[in-house]
Structure formats: C-alpha cells, structure tokens
Amino acid sequence: MRKTRLALWGVMALLCCVSPLRVHAFGKGEKSVGVMGGFATYNKGGYVDVNFQWEFAEHFRLSPDVGCVFQSHDKSAFMLDVDMQFPFRLVKGFGIYPLVGLTYNSWRVTQPDPDDSFTLNRVGGNFGLGFDLYFTRNLKMQVQGKYSWMKDTGGAFFGLGLSYVF
Numbered sequence: 001m002r003k004t005r006l007a008l009w010g011v012m013a014l015l016c017c018v019s020p021l022r023v024h025a026f027g028k029g030e031k032s033v034g035v036m037g038g039f040a041t042y043n044k045g046g047y048v049d050v051n052f053q054w055e056f057a058e059h060f061r062l063s064p065d066v067g068c069v070f071q072s073h074d075k076s077a078f079m080l081d082v083d084m085q086f087p088f089r090l091v092k093g094f095g096i097y098p099l100v101g102l103t104y105n106s107w108r109v110t111q112p113d114p115d116d117s118f119t120l121n122r123v124g125g126n127f128g129l130g131f132d133l134y135f136t137r138n139l140k141m142q143v144q145g146k147y148s149w150m151k152d153t154g155g156a157f158f159g160l161g162l163s164y165v166f
Helices: 002-018
Strands: 031-040 044-055 060-072 073-085 088-091 094-109 118-136 139-149 155-165
Touching: 031 060, 044 094, 044 155, 060 094, 060 118, 073 118, 094 139
Parallel strands: none
Antiparallel strands: 031 044, 031 155, 044 060, 060 073, 073 094, 088 094, 094 118, 118 139, 139 155
C-alpha cells in the first residue's frame, strides 16, 4: 500500500511539472464529464464513479455522480451523489473547492450463508474538499476527499479523477 501511495504522489508531481502554463480554469458555464477512482473507508476497498460537473454561476458548481464500491470485507455498494462544489482559483490552472451534498448508498453485505446476506439502503450528507489541476483547456485532474455521513454506513472516500472539460 505504501508503494502505491508513493507511486501516486510521484505521478501527480510529474504531471504538475510537465503541465502547460496556458490553461483555462474556472468560469461560469464550464462543464466537464469524468471518472474518479479511489479508496472507501467503510469497507476498506476501492471505488469508481462517473461524474458530470456544471459551473452554473461564479463559484457554484453542481456535481452529480454515480458509482460503485468494489466488494471488500464482504461489503459492496452502489452510490448516487449530488454535491454542490464552491471552486476558487488559487493560481492559474490550480484551484480548490469545498463541497457539500446529498448521497444515497445501497450497501450489500454478503454472508457465508446466502440467506443471511442483506442490503442497507441509506441517505445522508457529504462534506469534503477537493483540488482541480488543469493540464490543458480540455483536461483536468481532481483530487478529492469527502465524508459521507449516514446511519451505520458512514465513511470517507478519497479519490483521484480525470475529466474532459467542454
């Protein structure tokens, strides 16, 4: 796990060094579609999601996403989130965004006896922080951490994603 984290940080540092200087970042009307993958703490497993982002006003971005958490420790999930992000440009091509939102998770808990397996459907809230790094006018990377606050199944999600900006 430590080698994976070091490799991930190395790739991000390399991408920061080789990214173009002339990039477009943050603006009303910007839309993007992308994928994000990472680590979910509730089942200590990986997740992947597909997201759409629309910045409908300056510093207000709507970000719905749908995804799944891969089975680990006998738990897997379907996720549906609608987050409100508040992006702020720190320097050209790099920004930060706090986020809040709503989440729906459907966790499947698998038992050795299939008759004992069950599903937990929960609605809750998200809050977190993310970073945008624009490589070009049409490509950005996101690093995001958020906590999903729900009864019995709350946990953090840490992810790295790539999005096509249009």
